[in-house]
Amino acid sequence: ELTKGLNGLDKVVLREVRGSSAEVYLYGGQVTSWKNDHREELLFVSSKAIFKPPKAIRGGIPICFPQFANCGPLESHGFARNRFWSIDKDPPPFPAATSSRAFVDLILKPSEEDLKIWPHSFEFRLRVALSPAGDLMLTSRIRNTNTDGKPFTFTFAYHTYFSVSDISEVRVEGLETLDYLENKERFTEQGDAITFESEVDKIYLSTPTKIAILDHEKKRTFVVRKDGLPDAVVWNPWDKKAKAMADFGDEEYKHMLCVEAAAVEKSVTLKPVASLTQREFSLAAEKTFCWFI
Numbered sequence: 001e002l003t004k005g006l007n008g009l010d011k012v013v014l015r016e017v018r019g020s021s022a023e024v025y026l027y028g029g030q031v032t033s034w035k036n037d038h039r040e041e042l043l044f045v046s047s048k049a050i051f052k053p054p055k056a057i058r059g060g061i062p063i064c065f066p067q068f069a070n071c072g073p074l075e076s077h078g079f080a081r082n083r084f085w086s087i088d089k090d091p092p093p094f095p096a097a098t099s100s101r102a103f104v105d106l107i108l109k110p111s112e113e114d115l116k117i118w119p120h121s122f123e124f125r126l127r128v129a130l131s132p133a134g135d136l137m138l139t140s141r142i143r144n145t146n147t148d149g150k151p152f153t154f155t156f157a158y159h160t161y162f163s164v165s166d167i168s169e170v171r172v173e174g175l176e177t178l179d180y181l182e183n184k185e186r187f188t189e190q191g192d193a194i195t196f197e198s199e200v201d202k203i204y205l206s207t208p209t210k211i212a213i214l215d216h217e218k219k220r221t222f223v224v225r226k227d228g229l230p231d232a233v234v235w236n237p238w239d240k241k242a243k244a245m246a247d248f249g250d251e252e253y254k255h256m257l258c259v260e261a262a263a264v265e266k267s268v269t270l271k272p273v274a275s276l277t278q279r280e281f282s283l284a285a286e287k288t289f290c291w292f293i
């Protein structure tokens with residue numbers, strides 16, 4: 001269902017029979033809402049988010065492409081998050097293995113202007129789907145459509161902002177003992193599980209496909225399953241950085257946590273389409289109940 005969102009921007013609303021839903025803005029190809037069948041919002045979007053180009057929407061799931069953060073010459077997190085994507089009205093069939101019914105395919109291709117800042121022709125297909133159980137699934141298919149035979153290289157992230165009740169009660173499992181990059185330096189995570197009491201901006205390397213975010217207060221666990229994406233970025237701006245961001249409330253850092261399935265440390269190289277290569281990255285987020293002992 002295509003409808004108007006904030007400031008008249010187009011958005012697609014997906015609904016599943018049991019009541020779960022998701023919203024995707026064509027601006028940024030960005031998921032801005034994911035509700036379970038109890039209609040609880042599971043993603044964080046700032047109350048100060050600016051739904052107006054060229055600013056990217058603060059929250060939901062921005063797509064960082066073709067560059068993560070500032071690890072290249074482009075603007076922070078690349079340009080996919082502040083371009084208008086289009087809907088593919090005739091999408092390829094959904095893989096038979098999944099039972100998902102509600103889905104939309106968005107496509108991004110570079111404009112003339114984009115080609116000036118990143119001279120590579122590509123087709124990015126983003127499929128956003130809801131399973132009957134209400135799990136959110138994102139699949140990205142990126143193809144190199146250069147006609148000059150040249151490969152291109154990029155970094156990528158699903159910059160997912162999860163909604164949490166109280167960051168000081170949250171625990172992340174699956175990243176302990178791993179190496180991470182912080183300010184471009186390499187460290188090794190010590191201790192049992194990851195908890196939060198100050199700003200964090202870390203890129204965990206060679207991470208498992210499954211990461212859990214345990215929200216003690218809500219008795220809720222998010223399970224992130226990723227495929228094709230070796231890294232995981234964990235970000236919370238905390239109080240000082242929150243105050244410095246115009247599109248983020250001063251206290252909102254308490255109610256969000258970014259756990260981002262990513263390919264950052266090793267960039268991805270794609271050969272042109274003639275060689276029939278494409279890369280596929282997927283993210284599935286599910287919410288389960290979890291009773292703490």
Ligand code: BG6
Binds near residue numbers: 159233235260
């Ligand atoms: C995170 C980065 O992914 O995104 C942080 O690791 C960055 O360094 C954050 O501050 C937010 O970026 P932006 O461009 O949306 O303000």
